[in-house]
Amino acid sequence: MQKNLKMSLLVTGTVAFDAIETPFGKTDKIIGGAATYISLAASYFTQSVNLIGVVGDDFPADYIDFLNKKGINTKGLQVKEGEKSFFWSGRYFNDMNSRETLITELNVLANFDPIVPEEYAEPDFLMLGNLAPIVQSTLINRLSKKPKLIVMDTMNFWMDIALEDLKETIKLVNVLTINDEEARQLSGEYSLRKAAKVIQLMGPKYLIIKKGEHGALLFHENEIFYAPAMLLEDVFDPTGAGDTFAGGFIGWLAKTGDISFENMKRAIIYGSAMASFCVEKFGTENILEIPESALIERVAQFKKLSHFEM
């Protein structure tokens, strides 16, 4: 795919170890983290992905080299000597659409100060992956130019322990992506339509509600767009699907430079296509090398899935 060369994309979020349990198997510590999935997914669309994050000295240098080979700039990835990387462990239930967090060890993340290298300071697009909301807002405030678009992802963990910070950060972003349960928790409304209204009043003009195997909804003013998820025969591990979706979404917007509602619909389809690859294997394995033809084919399948003539 012809990659964007002009628009720069800044990505932050966790770079982590995960231990995952699904009905199909279990992993030891494997590489994960929101920013890992986001950067990998976005790298298929845009040449300049600048990453800001933090890991401990337990994080494999080989993997950082691999990210660099994918065109991901890791100058902003701090490596803390003598400290441990963020660790998350989760278990999926039989339906694979819901999960429980077993362990969250913040480790290096507890004192993360997001330092912005000079060459990163004027991004066209900013993707705030899952992180402490105070770190996300600190990063916004450290940029020397306001990005064309700021997209933020978060999760229930931060709603439980840092709700006020989260509400302050949400005010600063253009697009918020969360899952359906989180939208209900944040808004206090069960109906997703009502929840979307409440959340849009908190600041973001665009809201994406992810519904796992049931696809994703995009809300903007009174408009709603719904994209199904790919109907796959086998789903092995949904971890990172939301982040991979976000990476594909912002990657497409950065590639095209177009932030209209119409183009966001396309971005949602590219995000959904990327996420569909992610869930077919454990961790990041299936998004390390996606052939261009496979991506094009999957986007075509999405088009067919819900296209009809009136």
Ligand code: AMP
């Ligand atoms: P997703 O399945 O898209 O929600 O993202 C899963 C990824 O998020 C995993 O790779 C975890 O390392 C990371 N993660 C889990 N909990 C947190 C948290 N509280 N803050 C930031 N990242 C997290």
